[in-house]
Amino acid sequence: MQRITAGIDAGGSLIKMVYQENGRMHYKKFPISELDSALSWLRMSAPSLKVSLTGGKASVIQKKYFQDSVIYPEFKATCEGVRFLLSIENKGLEENYLIVNIGTGTSWHVVKGDKAERILGSGIGGGTFTGLGSLLAQGQDYHQLTDLAIMGNKSNVDMLVKDIYESAETPINGDLTAANFAKGKKLYHTEADRLASLSNMIAETIVLLTSQAAALHQVKNAVIIGSAIVDNPSLKSGLDFYMDMMGLSTVFLEKGEYCGAIGASLSV
Incomplete structure (x- = not known):
């Protein structure tokens, strides 16, 4: 049986999923109001799914849907996702940089080498x-x-x-x-x-x-x-x-x- 892994980011407005199947990434997103139907679909599509959760509603999802999942720190997940995309999109930055994450609100992170730190947040977003x-x-x-x-x-x-x-x-x-x-x-x-x-x-x-x-x-x-x-x-x-x-x-x-x-x- 093929191994399928997924990362689920459940925020204030959207639930975003990235699942890997045979080394290939697939991307899905749903309004948070469709949380139940989205996760039911995911569980039926991949019963043997290995899941890592992040975001404000991660613990709710873990208790209801994926008891064997792990919860990954939200800010760490964001910064590691940025590093990954910078690499595969050939937009690597040699210098230190800021991450400005504009979701429901906005968060700022500073990345210096291998270290990343959240430094600021705003309700504007x-x-x-x-x-x-x-x-x-x-x-x-x-x-x-x-x-x-x-x-x-x-x-x-x-x-x-x-x-x-x-x-x-x-x-x-x-x-x-x-x-x-x-x-x-x-x-x-x-x-x-x-x-x-x-x-x-x-x-x-x-x-x-x-x-x-x-x-x-x-x-x-x-x-x-x-x-x-x-x-x-x-x-x-x-x-x-x-x-x-x-x-x-x-x-x-x-x-x-x-x-x-x-x-x-x-x-x-």
Whole structure:
């Protein structure tokens, strides 16, 4: 019988699975609301499965579905998954770097050689985008929200530096944000404009925290991962733009949302 191993990362919004069959990795993800059906499917598909769990709901899954599984530390799994993907995607970094994991919230890790440490966390992340976004756009789902964000114009909602200086020369880029959502009651704006503003606010906040962490730990490279940037071109482009402005080199991993699950699977 062939040996199948799996890593399962159960977070606040999504459950991500990576299972290896004959040395080949397969990737699956489901909303956390579909936890029971997803794990039932996995158990039926591979009865002899060897499982390693990580994430906030790992202990719940272990008790209900995989009593013989092991629970792997979440932050360690994430960093090991990043190292693995950097290698197989040929994006190896010779210098020390930050990992910025944008899931429901956002976590920062610093990697120096063989050592990795979580250094910062924020409640601003993908959960902010979907939760606040659904209030700003009357309950749209994730893909509708991301579509709206890319079509909107944040300057109809945000006060920009050039709005303050008007005809005078601005001391910094006039298109930068002076105050998020400051025009909320003053101008007509669409749902798309509000989503563009929200996406921009999240990107700015994450990059500002990243730049401070990079300066503190003397690194110039950041690997950005997490489910919040998947199929979200507005947020991804905003992150890329502001990171470049801050003089930081950015790496996006193709399967970055699965880093936790990958790291867990490698421990089996």
